[in-house]
Amino acid sequence: MKKFNVGIVGATGMVGQRFMTILENHPWFDVKVLAASARSAGKTYTEAVGDKWAMTTPIPASMADMIVMDSDADIDRIGELVDFVFCAVNLDKDATKALEERYAKAEIPVVSNNSANRHTPDVPMVVPELNADHIKIIESQKKRLGTKRGFIAVKSNCSLQSYVPALFPLDKEFGVEDVLVCTYQAISGAGKTFDTWPEMVDNVIPFIGGEEEKSEKEPLKLWGKIEGDVIVDAEKPHFTAQCLRVPASDGHMAAVFVRFANKPSKEQILNVWKEFKGRAQELDLPSAPKQFLNYFVEDNFPQTKLHRNLENGMAISVGRLREDTQYDYKFVCLSHNTLRGAAGGAVLLAELLCAEGYMD
Numbered sequence: 001m002k003k004f005n006v007g008i009v010g011a012t013g014m015v016g017q018r019f020m021t022i023l024e025n026h027p028w029f030d031v032k033v034l035a036a037s038a039r040s041a042g043k044t045y046t047e048a049v050g051d052k053w054a055m056t057t058p059i060p061a062s063m064a065d066m067i068v069m070d071s072d073a074d075i076d077r078i079g080e081l082v083d084f085v086f087c088a089v090n091l092d093k094d095a096t097k098a099l100e101e102r103y104a105k106a107e108i109p110v111v112s113n114n115s116a117n118r119h120t121p122d123v124p125m126v127v128p129e130l131n132a133d134h135i136k137i138i139e140s141q142k143k144r145l146g147t148k149r150g151f152i153a154v155k156s157n158c159s160l161q162s163y164v165p166a167l168f169p170l171d172k173e174f175g176v177e178d179v180l181v182c183t184y185q186a187i188s189g190a191g192k193t194f195d196t197w198p199e200m201v202d203n204v205i206p207f208i209g210g211e212e213e214k215s216e217k218e219p220l221k222l223w224g225k226i227e228g229d230v231i232v233d234a235e236k237p238h239f240t241a242q243c244l245r246v247p248a249s250d251g252h253m254a255a256v257f258v259r260f261a262n263k264p265s266k267e268q269i270l271n272v273w274k275e276f277k278g279r280a281q282e283l284d285l286p287s288a289p290k291q292f293l294n295y296f297v298e299d300n301f302p303q304t305k306l307h308r309n310l311e312n313g314m315a316i317s318v319g320r321l322r323e324d325t326q327y328d329y330k331f332v333c334l335s336h337n338t339l340r341g342a343a344g345g346a347v348l349l350a351e352l353l354c355a356e357g358y359m360d
């Protein structure tokens with residue numbers, strides 16, 4: 001694979017920092033641009049990020065002295081330096097949509113972590129193991145935008161990156177009808193650490209703004225189908241969700257209850273998880289976990305602290321599968337919210353788009 005020059009828009013933020021650490025030694029991608037708000041532009045990255053650097057490893061040496069560019073004012077210059085950008089900015093929905101479209105219309109593909117375009121019907125929202133075929137809608141999007149190579153592709157919300165992967169292959173075999181899910185979400189999902197959010201020490205907060213709606217609605221786009229120039233959401237499975245903020249630094253856990261059209265045996269479920277491989281594994285993408293779904297037999301596994309980093313934080317951990325009195329089965333699952341759920345998921349999506357020729 002040839003090397004691609006890439007930019008990170010929102011580089012000083014929590015997800016932006018994750019992008020930098022993941023991309024430091026990436027085999028296909030070279031980071032050429034770091035961009036943030038006008039407040040950071042013109043400073044070295046180290047000056048701009050200041051004490052907001054929240055990773056456990058130092059700022060990558062190759063990026064520490066790069067001059068931060070202005071995400072908005074410098075778009076044309078950024079277009080001369082990169083093949084595509086990753087985008088993770090803290091702006092309101094309309095401003096984020098406008099910014100991402102400006103990049104696409106400047107012929108700079110955007111791989112986005114933001115939620116603003118997740119329900120734009122010709123923007124693919126992709127988990128590369130599950131619905132890689134949705135990237136075909138990009139041709140329709142380019143027609144709408146009037147672009148040759150510019151487009152927007154997004155990843156889905158971090159909350160659902162644990163339970164949707166576990167349910168998706170089961171639906172193909174047994175038909176998933178109803179799902180009740182409770183998520184236990186880490187504080188990095190709010191861009192916070194225990195230093196910046198001390199109220200979260202020894203605490204649980206039973207509300208995450210907008211999260212339950214995303215957790216119920218976004219899966220239906222992942223399950224959706226391309227019809228003409230749009231992706232039409234699926235009507236099933238039916239989801240109901242409660243999302244709680246818990247005092248973990250990284251890692252979103254989910255407790256899932258599921259009802260099937262054709263109830264499988266426990267062995268059949270375990271076999272589907274064990275054998276499942278998606279397009280990311282078929283293409284052997286650099287960030288793809290070798291084993292996507294990992295079942296643990298121990299009663300007290302998976303644990304947030306022990307298992308969130310499985311396969312560089314890109315694998316999903318599952319456990320405690322058992323029959324339920326009201327649904328057919330219940331189980332728990334875990335994914336790393338800023339790796340699989342944010343920057344890592346976006347890097348994997350970018351790898352898929354490169355491998356399928358969309359970044360040429």
Ligand code: NAP
Nearest residue numbers: 010012013014015036037040071088089090114189191342
């Ligand atoms: P964050 O830590 O608050 O960082 C926000 C970034 O946006 C910073 O680089 C900031 O630059 C930049 N920014 C702010 N105003 C801007 C403007 N007017 N123009 C251009 N850039 C601007 O936020 P985050 O947690 O990284 O989240 C970023 C996005 O990813 C959000 O849409 C969030 O919903 C999404 N997301 C986050 C997670 C997670 O786990 N944290 C997971 C999935 C998705 P300055 O430093 O210059 O202000």
